[in-house]
Amino acid sequence: GENVEQHPSTLSVQEGDSAVIKCTYSDSASNYFPWYKQELGKRPQLIIDIRSNVGEKKDQRIAVTLNKTAKHFSLHITETQPEDSAVYFCAAMGGGGNKLTFGTGTQLKVEL
Amino acid sequence: GAVVSQHPSRVICKSGTSVKIECRSLDFQATTMFWYRQFPKQSLMLMATSNEGSKATYEQGVEKDKFLINHASLTLSTLTVTSAHPEDSSFYICSWQAGGYNEQFFGPGTRLTVL
Numbered sequence: 001g002e003n004v005e006q007h008p009s010t011l012s013v014q015e016g017d018s019a020v021i022k023c024t025y026s027d028s029a030s031n032y033f034p035w036y037k038q039e040l041g042k043r044p045q046l047i048i049d050i051r052s053n054v055g056e057k058k059d060q061r062i063a064v065t066l067n068k069t070a071k072h073f074s075l076h077i078t079e080t081q082p083e084d085s086a087v088y089f090c091a092a093m094g095g096g097g098n099k100l101t102f103g104t105g106t107q108l109k110v111e112l
Numbered sequence: 113g114a115v116v117s118q119h120p121s122r123v124i125c126k127s128g129t130s131v132k133i134e135c136r137s138l139d140f141q142a143t144t145m146f147w148y149r150q151f152p153k154q155s156l157m158l159m160a161t162s163n164e165g166s167k168a169t170y171e172q173g174v175e176k177d178k179f180l181i182n183h184a185s186l187t188l189s190t191l192t193v194t195s196a197h198p199e200d201s202s203f204y205i206c207s208w209q210a211g212g213y214n215e216q217f218f219g220p221g222t223r224l225t226v227l
Binding site: 032034041042043044045046049089093098099100101102103104105 | 144146154155156157158161203205209214215216218219220221223
């Protein structure tokens with residue numbers, strides 16, 4: 001089955017700096033890669049996603065890049081704000097089905 | 113759009129009792145839904161995939177006789193944790209798969225504490 005690794009597990013940045021979270025996946029048939037933000041005790045919230053036919057996608061301060069050859073994808077947050085502090089999860093949907101496999105999560109802390 | 117509810121949001125029960133969690137899609141219908149659990153400071157782990165009218169497919173290591181899934185309609189699925197024990201204490205989250213791109217829409221989660 002699919003295996004998704006995520007790094008780093010914790011990330012502290014100063015307000016206004018950029019944050020980058022990286023994930024790798026194992027199943028070359030995976031074709032959908034969403035990123036979720038989860039605040040304590042809340043549901044995962046989709047913040048951006050990318051499909052395998054696209055290399056990069058941007059939505060205001062958030063961007064995701066996908067390298068299919070290397071089987072890795074990254075989340076980029078620019079001009080970080082304190083409200084960006086949360087746990088971020090990457091996920092991959094395998095080509096053989098519709099199941100999402102989640103990464104282990106990154107605790108992002110944006111300090112004033 | 114794509115609103116999912118879960119009930120209850122929080123439940124505390126005694127060891128050995130059973131707990132039922134409801135997951136509803138409020139403004140859309142979907143055939144496929146998923147149940148996840150999330151232990152503190154860990155990721156979401158898929159427990160089972162359920163298609164309306166069919167038996168659920170459980171992930172390896174998840175006991176189907178302990179975690180009963182009833183998915184009788186396109187808008188309602190229930191997860192019953194039978195004979196709950198303290199190690200079943202977790203955050204249980206459902207999601208429905210909908211839309212042309214197979215996006216998943218998550219419920220707000222149910223915090224289960226087994227004493």
